[in-house]
Amino acid sequence: MLKTQIAVFVSGGGTNLQALLDARATGKLSAGEIVLVLSSRADAYALTRAEKAGVPTVVCSRKALGSQDAFENAINAALSAHNIDLIVLAGFMSILSKSFTDAWPERILNVHPALIPSFCGQGFYGLRVHEAALARGVKVTGATVHFVNEIPDGGRILLQKAVSIEDGDTPETLQRRVMEQAEWLLLPQAVQMVSETIAKEKVQ
Numbered sequence: 001m002l003k004t005q006i007a008v009f010v011s012g013g014g015t016n017l018q019a020l021l022d023a024r025a026t027g028k029l030s031a032g033e034i035v036l037v038l039s040s041r042a043d044a045y046a047l048t049r050a051e052k053a054g055v056p057t058v059v060c061s062r063k064a065l066g067s068q069d070a071f072e073n074a075i076n077a078a079l080s081a082h083n084i085d086l087i088v089l090a091g092f093m094s095i096l097s098k099s100f101t102d103a104w105p106e107r108i109l110n111v112h113p114a115l116i117p118s119f120c121g122q123g124f125y126g127l128r129v130h131e132a133a134l135a136r137g138v139k140v141t142g143a144t145v146h147f148v149n150e151i152p153d154g155g156r157i158l159l160q161k162a163v164s165i166e167d168g169d170t171p172e173t174l175q176r177r178v179m180e181q182a183e184w185l186l187l188p189q190a191v192q193m194v195s196e197t198i199a200k201e202k203v204q
């Protein structure tokens, strides 16, 4: 079977990328092949993780490229060069335009560190999400893997998992628990699921 060709987009530490690379190593990503890691930042540790795993990398910085058009043209060139079928946003902190997301309907996945529709949308990313959950005093949070459309965190939900908030949690301890108990499990599972669907379409 032809494997789904996957690009993982990152901006930071890349622990979710690592979960995908580990899933690949243990055969849990059998329907897909991670063939490109694209970072919005040249100094992202995620790039080192990709290099250690032997996956080609490219840096596309909106700031360095000067405009959203130039940024997305650079992304498109990298995607075409690697015949990408599926994009996975794994801690990718740059915004993609509607024309970009429209060109990839149900072909872009994102992992969000809360139970959408809570603590999501504009301004909710990274530690801020956990700060907001603690400030609101919720007792349960979690993670969501969803398709990406033009609305921030607005696309169809694929998988969710709840995680308890404990007394004395800080944004950092909560972020770690949500990653360990939800994100690192859900993201490889969702990527395998969608890769299977795409791979089947490729043989038809």
Ligand code: GAR
Pocket (backbone or CB within 6 Å): 010, 011, 012, 013, 014, 015, 016, 017, 046, 090, 091, 092, 111, 112, 113, 124, 125, 126, 129, 179, 183
């Ligand atoms: C993860 O918690 C991810 O869910 C979150 O950023 C972190 C990246 O960590 N993404 C968002 O907040 C997107 N709205 P990582 O670089 O270690 O995977």
